[in-house]
Structure formats: structure tokens, C-alpha cells
Amino acid sequence: MSPADVGGVRARVRRRSVAGPGWPHAWWARVLLVWLGARALSALTFLVVARTQEATPWTDAAPSYAQYTGLMWDASWYRQVAEAGYPAGLPHGPDGQVTQSAWAFFPLFPMLARGLMSLTGGSWEVVAPTLALLLGTAAALVVHQVLAAAVERGPLAGTDVGRRLPLAGVAVLGLIGAAPVLQVAYTESLALLVLAGVLWCLVERQYLLAAVLAPVLGLTRAVALPVVVAVAAHAVARHRAARADGVAPRPGEWLAMAALAGTAGLSGFLWPLLVGLRTGSLDAYTQVQSAWRGRGEVVPLLPWVDVARYFAGAWWLPALVVVVGLGVLVVATRPLRLLGPELWGWTAGYLAYLLVAIEPGTSLVRFLVLAFPIAAVLALLALRAARWRAALAVLLVVAALSQVAWVATVWRLVPPSGWPP
Template sequence: MHATARGLSAVVFVLVAGTQAASGWTDASPSYPQYTGLMWDASWYRAIAEHGYPSTLPRGDGGAVLQNSWAFYPLFPLLTRPLLAAGLPWEVAVPTLAVVLSGLAMLVVHRVLTHAMAQPAAGDLPGRVRRAVPLTGVALLATAASAPVLQTAYTEALALLLLASALWALQRERYLLAAAPVLALGLTRAVALPLVVAVLAHGVARWRRDGATRWPALAALAAATVASGLAWPAVAGVVTGEPTAFTATQSAWRGRAAVVPVLPWFDVSRWLLGDVGPVAVVLLVAIAVGLLAARPVRRLGAELWGWTAGYLGYLFVAVEPGTSLGRFALLAFPVVGALAQPALGSRHPRAAVGALVVLGVVGQVAWIGLVWRLVPPAGWPP
């Protein structure tokens, strides 16, 4: 299923590449490997794989920190080095690695959703629905609008694999095992801290169910999660000699002069919608709260509910909204398990699921054609 979805996305990439104008990354009408392996942030990951990180932060004439490699985490480009050493060109090695990693991620996502549907919280669903949710969820995730990023030189594939692996181990109370992907996640993307909410939700659920749990091991996992979330900014500060190196680098990509929580959502909303913008933000928050309170999400269990809540909160607090939100949303993968439940429970489940898949594929065409495709001289990043 994942292979079919990635093949379909590849066809769209090839068709859109034929309309791609020349850019700083590729000539006009690039090949499929060039289009998926050289565009956008791929150039940063390639620089890291080949040259590492700068020891000092580059600055402009006014002293502000310029865009630089410290904004990008090291594990994914490090994994590409053996492939490059074997003689594979970057544009072949990295998209291939992403497809393999995302394929493994889909297998783990399936196991995570299978475990969730076997728990008492999902007991009010018909058996046929519980059995079908995992595979349907994978189908919806593989065909989601921004799923094509899972076959490009971006970190979503690796992050999805590590995140799903951590939640799989947490579901089964294998806390020491969970620590390994959690720590690796902290070197992949800035999404380890929201996992603390999943760990806490898991602990509360076990305490309510059994009256006790392995608190020392769970506390150690929570501490590892916090440490993982803080590790890369700390490394950037130590190597460059500037404690705020990571946040200063992040600010180079933002509309505001500094990284501040929440306010960018209101800035962007006013820019797009004028005075109605803040109202739209409040409405969006209300929708997110409603989603978390909805029965299909709560059926997924404490771990998946906790991750979804923590991650949505993280996106609101720490991210400046833009065209990258589409690919960020892939890591909120439990939502596909929630969407699958009403679709499978409807009077015409095949038609309902098929409609969701078709919507996703149409979204992929739009995502590649409108977001991934660059119209020079500049564009909004995917």
C-alpha cells in the first residue's frame, strides 16, 4: 500500500517537474531524483552530510544571525553518509533512504493502531471496525496531501519512524526500549518535548487502571524525553559558544525578529485575513480542543491522545504557521486512526474510505504543484 502510494506520488512529481523552472537547486524540468533530492531544505542536509556544522554563527551587517545549518538536526544527514561513501549520488541516495524509512514507519504505525484498537477504550466499536482501523489508518496516512514529503530529502520519514516506535514501546510499558527512539528523535526534529505529554498521560492512565505503575522507570523516560528535546539547542550553544545559537538561528526564518510563542499565529492571521484573523485563530484552537475531546480520538488510548494533544499544543506555541504546516501535520498520525473509525462505521464504509483516499490524492497533486513547485524568484517553503 505504501509502495503504491509512493509510486503514485512519484508520477505526480515527474509531471510537475516538467513544468518546474530553473532554480538555484536544479535546471528547468529536473529529473525525478533531482526534484525530490535537491529541492528546498535538501541543500541544507546535503551541506551537513558533506561538511558538518559551522563553529561560529554567520551574521549580517547589522549583527543579526543569518540562516545557517544549526537550524537542521543531524541524525538524518548522518544516516546518508554511508550511502554517499558507497558512491551513490546524493539525489539518488537520500530519497531512496526516505522511502525505506517511511515504509518501516508505516509498519510501526500499523502496530500502534492495532494495539490501540485492542484496548478497552475501543470496546464500543464493532469488531469489524476495530480490525479495519489500522490498515485504513495507514492508507489515509500514506495518501495524505503532504505524504509525498516522505520520499524526499526531508526528515519527516525518519521522525515518523522514531515517533511511532517510541509510542509503540510506551503502549507496551517497555520504558527502557522507548528511551532509544525518544533520544534519537531529539537529534532528528524539534518534536521530542511534546512526547512528555504522552508519557504523563500514559502514567495517569496506568495509575487509574492499576493503582500503581513502574514509577522510577516511567520518570526516567520522562526525563529522557525532556533531555532529548533540549539536547540539540544545547549542542549548538556549546559548539558555537553562544547559548542562544539555536533560537537565534531559528529567528532568521521568521517574520518576527525573535522566536516568541503563540504570537506568530496572530501575526500571520492578521496578514492573511485582516481584523478577522485573530477570530480565526481562536476558532482553530476550539476545533483542536473539540478534536481532542471527540470519542474517536479518546478511543485511541492515553498514549496516542497524549501525543496528539502535546503535538498540537507544540505547533500552536512554538511554530510560525505557514505552508510547512502541511508536512508538520503528518506527525499527528493518530488523527488518521480517528478519521478511520466513523468512515468504517458508516453505512457505506468502502465509499467513505475511498472518498478520503481520493481527497488525499487530490491534495497531493495540489501540494506538489502549488507548494513543492518553486515559481522563481522566490516561494513559500514546503
């Protein structure tokens, strides 16, 4: 080999070291391969299940993939927002009570879809699921980076488990339970993307950027408020670290953390406030939500008792204790804490928020998609097994089966009525 050839080889090696590994080995390529494989499985499941779908209020029998993912259930509410906007006021029924209406549905996803529909000329049932798929794929990339950043700052840094965890966590998240919702015309994909962005900013101490993203989250889903718990957990961890090593955050950083917490808290009330201003009734959002509740009103905690009594009868209290106990166990165990204070704080705050704010039902499985650190915890437990490859494979197979079951039993409607996904 001539000196010129040697120099050329050295130059190529230097360029490769600067640019990072080739694309087949790059982190983002692995994430895309895993995520799009999971979404392909979801698409196949939708196609197979759609062939058995009877006619519904939204589609004819055996709908196409676009119809099945773009029109079913709440997707038609979002379509109404995109194509017709919101009602002029609060719709009322013949009895004078506020009825279900589009005001219950957050505006950012349908408005993005509306913009793309105008640009492309595409229909809602084509544009909206495609948009959700793209947003969910972007969310998977950000979730990977959140997990990687959390691992780098925690006790798993430098370990084999820590290196494998981000990709394994994304794989579990992409396959488990209601993960197919990340490619239908719902807001979960956008919410996951923005939420993961906020948490990444928090882990990386980009507080002002996180404060910019918080209102975006507040216009996407009703999940901005629990971010305050993640910020508080982060602040406590920084305070403890400062006491241990004597390097305290600068005053400006404390101010930025406080600003982020305040912005996240206010963002949790942003859409209800806008609904109140648009309709002329400050409690309009609560009134609309009441139309969906079995009690006919929004009250904290009691819906869990109602649902437990409905399903478990005389055993409602033990059943409720088991469900709440599982949530406490997830928050209290060490694996979640290994992911860092930010992901622990988000999960703890979000699970507490679900306990206080929602009426539980089959939709709870979908809501848990945003508790993505739980998927990482499951991946972590598998990776720490003696035969971790076998354990992870079993976990992924079980997760995939749960996804198929969700589409077949929850997304699929058996008329005349069913439990919403």
C-alpha cells in the first residue's frame, strides 16, 4: 500500500470517527427499525381485525385501513374539529343539560391535520393517521434520547444494561397494550412527542426550552399538570447533589426551574380556560366533561369506587386496593428510581393524576401509553435477568400479543355498544 493509500485510509477513518457510526449502526437507525417494525405489526393487526368489523356509526362493515384508523371512536370528534371547528357555544340537550361536544377535545392535533389537509388536498382519514404515525415515530426517537440521557446521569451509566436499555424500552413501548393508538387519528402520538421533549429538556437542564414546550403540551392533552411533579423531583435531586458535592445550581437556574414549574402548572389549565373564554362560561370544560361521566359530574376519586363496584360487586374494595397498590408498587420500587428523578417524578405525578382526575375504564390502557417509563422498567427487569436475551424476547412477544388483544377486543366495536378504547 502506497503512502497515499495509507493517508486516504486514515482520512476515511477520521471522517468516520467524527461523523459517528454508519447508518446501520447509528442509534436512530436502530430505533427506526424497531419502531417501524412494531407499527407494521399494528397495521397488519388493524387490517385483519377490520375484516371482522361490523358496520358502526362511523364506518361501513369491513372498513379500509384508513377508515379504521381515521374515523373510529374519538377520531371522528377530532375530524369534526379539523373540518368544522368548535361549536359557537355549549350545546344543550332537550332537558337543558350540556351534551357531549367537540369542546372536550384538545385542538393542536386536529389543527395540524387540518393544515396538512389544506396543503395536500388529502382527506382526514388519510392525513390524520399518517400524521399520527410520523409524530409517533419522532416521539420514539425522543423517548430513546430521554432514556439515554437519564441512564447517562444515573447508576446505570457505563453498564451493559444501561447501554441496552434505551432501545429495549422503545421496543417494549412500541409493542405493548394500546401502542397501536400511536398510529390512529388520536392525540397520543403528538402528546408523547411533546412530553418526551419536555422531559429531555428537564434531564439536560434546558429549563427555558421546556417552558416553551409546556403550553404546547397543554394544547395537546390534559397531561401538563403532572410535569410539575417531575420538575419538583428534579429540583430536589439537584439540591441533594449540591449538598453532597458543594456545587449548588446558580440562582438563575433555580429561577428557571421555578418558571418551568409555574408554566407547566398553568398549561394544565390552558385549554379549559380557552374553552371558558370562547363559550362565555368559565366552567364550560368541566360541564362538557361531565357529559361523559357516569355520575354526570366531574368529581375526584369517587369514579374509581363506582367502577370497582360495577365490576367487582361486593369485592370492590379489595379490587380497588389491588389496582392502587400496583400503582404504588411501580412508583416505590427501585427499577423506576434507577431511571432518574425526572422520569420517576413524571410517572408518580401522572399515575396520581389519573387516580384523581379520570373515570377509569378501558381507556385507562390507552392513557398509560404516556407513562412510558413503565415500559422502560419492564425492559430493565428483562435486561437484568441471567438470560436477558430470552427474557427480553418473551417480554416482547407478550407485549405484541397484548397489542393484538387490544385491537381485537377494545378497538373493534361489537354493536350496538362497546367500551371505548
